[in-house]
Amino acid sequence: MLTDRQQAVLDFIQTEQRERGITPTTREIQQHFGFASQTSVMQYLATLERKGFLDRHARKARALVTPLQKVRITDIPIYGQIPAGMATLTDQAIEGHVSLDARSANVSKNGRTFALRVRGDSMIDAHILDGDLVILEDRKEVRNGDVVAALIDGETTLKRYVMERGRPYLKAENPMYPDLIPARELRIQGVMVSLIRKQTPPTRRKR
Amino acid sequence: MLTDRQQAVLDFIQTEQRERGITPTTREIQQHFGFASQTSVMQYLATLERKGFLDRHARKARALVTPLQKVRITDIPIYGQIPAGMATLTDQAIEGHVSLDARSANVSKNGRTFALRVRGDSMIDAHILDGDLVILEDRKEVRNGDVVAALIDGETTLKRYVMERGRPYLKAENPMYPDLIPARELRIQGVMVSLIRKQTPPTRRKR
């Protein structure tokens, strides 16, 4: 698709963007490759753009946009706990952010996504541990068997959504915890789409 | 830390970087806020830089660097399977990449990091499932109890590293699987630092 030389130019642009945070100018590219003329660079840029490896904002300085920047990185807010009775998630309870590419996170384009720090081991049989980061999507349709964050009796819990005989309930994946049968309405805040676990170093006994 | 107005300027810069891929010029910022002079913008930029919210490359066009870009995103190669007998990981077996910020991934600066797609359920009692993505770091010191990818008898497996009576062995976290006691040398390829699980939608029975 690209010649060696064209690839080298693209690589240089991307490297500069990473290392310095700004996009190189035609002259900087020229210098790096030792060209005697900017026109060489202009030709490479035109080719790269024609082949779809580059976007240019015409007549603007340092305005090369490479697919590197286009890997859709999503910033997902982490809520330590979702405040009770809060249908709309406010920025208040945000504990931090995770950034990862949308594909790995299973994140769809439109839906609002958020993360929840898991507290307790009520989902241990679903292999969701205390301290895990669960990434959820605020979507309408909940399927039988989805792991969901739900607001029940003014508290947010992570449980498995099970539909039985036409009536939904929330199942804990730990025999030590009771299943929750909603008294009135069941407000689903999000459906789990992925999970991130930071490995805590093993408990050191001696050393 | 920042006044409302200063925050607004920073937000605008970051939004532009996201949406358009390029950093706004002082004039573009000026226009957006309706300033009659660029000097206002210059003052904001100076303040933001002084307070550490912005890096500037003096006298360069569109050269504002915000912490947005500075979230250290690591591209981690995913190996579907580590080829047997391959001490150095080649690009050949790469299945794809995950991009995520180094903090979430528990990734240290220097170490080489790679990801492995888990096959089988030999680590199920450690809550590592078939299909999970395990992120490993190629580091020297392995601690007792670490989950490691190891090359044993020409095959790569994910196991827990256990040191007992001065001799290490590899423990499967599933009673169905045998522990592995290395015949000769035990080559550790990486230590697990985190885990990413894409939630597969629940098996639909009817529909």
Next chain:
DNA sequence: AGCTATTATGTTCAATTGAACATTAACGCT
């Protein structure tokens, strides 16, 4: 031999863009 794509040179121009200087005003603090 003719055609096209790629790679390259040398020069010039004009738009883009950051920066500086002199001034003014509102606000909170002491």
Next chain:
DNA sequence: AGCGTTAATGTTCAATTGAACATAATAGCT
């Protein structure tokens, strides 16, 4: 009343930077 910070105006200058034009060599393909 005096001081520092923040916020803003108006103007000018010079460096930065993308772009165009004419020209040419090389390689692969038909």
